[in-house]
Amino acid sequence: MGCPRGIALAAALRYVQHMENNTPTSPAGGAAPKRFADVPLEEKLADVLHWLEEHKAGRVVSIDLAGQNGFAEALVIATAGSVRHGQSLADGLGELCRQRNYEYLRVEGYAAGQWILVDLNDIVVNVFLEPVRELYGLEALWGGAAASGAHSGE
Numbered sequence: 001m002g003c004p005r006g007i008a009l010a011a012a013l014r015y016v017q018h019m020e021n022n023t024p025t026s027p028a029g030g031a032a033p034k035r036f037a038d039v040p041l042e043e044k045l046a047d048v049l050h051w052l053e054e055h056k057a058g059r060v061v062s063i064d065l066a067g068q069n070g071f072a073e074a075l076v077i078a079t080a081g082s083v084r085h086g087q088s089l090a091d092g093l094g095e096l097c098r099q100r101n102y103e104y105l106r107v108e109g110y111a112a113g114q115w116i117l118v119d120l121n122d123i124v125v126n127v128f129l130e131p132v133r134e135l136y137g138l139e140a141l142w143g144g145a146a147a148s149g150a151h152s153g154e
Contacts, residue, residue, distance in 0.1 A: 041066075041073050041122055044102055048123060051096050052078050057089055058128070063142050073122040077138055079130050083113030086127045090116045093125060 010085060022127040045062060052060050058079035066073045080086030090107050097104035105119040114132045126138060 030032060035085070039102065044100075044120070045074050045076075045123055046108070047096065047100060047102075048093065048120070048125065051092065052076070052089065052107060052125075055092055056081070056085070061132075061139060063139070072124040074124075075138070075142060076123060076125040077096050078125065078127050078131075079133055080113075080116075080127050083129065085112045086129065089127050090118050093118050093120070116131070 001082040007100055016032050044124055049062055058081065060076065060078045063075040063077070064073075065075055078089065080089055087110060092109070094104055096102070103121040105121055107119070108117045109115045116134065118127070126134070
């Protein structure tokens, strides 16, 4: 079964590489400042983690990516109990962002609901169904970062 996992990891790596090359730039050519930067990352991350746990997301883990790449400062991984639960979590994160004035860039994978990615600019939230989470193994992919920045809750 080495082939399917290799294919899955290759797809995840392609996404990460795409996001690293997708850094917004300012008109002067440098990195664009993040909008809503008045909210510290730690506060926003704590809000997102608490919200996910409060809404019954399983195995919620956060991985500190600060200074390791250009696409996010933190990666959150959570498990949904069903497609509908995953979609509800993604919808709720969007509403949380609207209420708190957090940046909400986009959502991907919503229709299929197997792996829903919610991009909050400095935080990327991945909501998986359990078998898909095991297949992609993002915790293992980010290895060293997970050891220093994991948050676990149920």
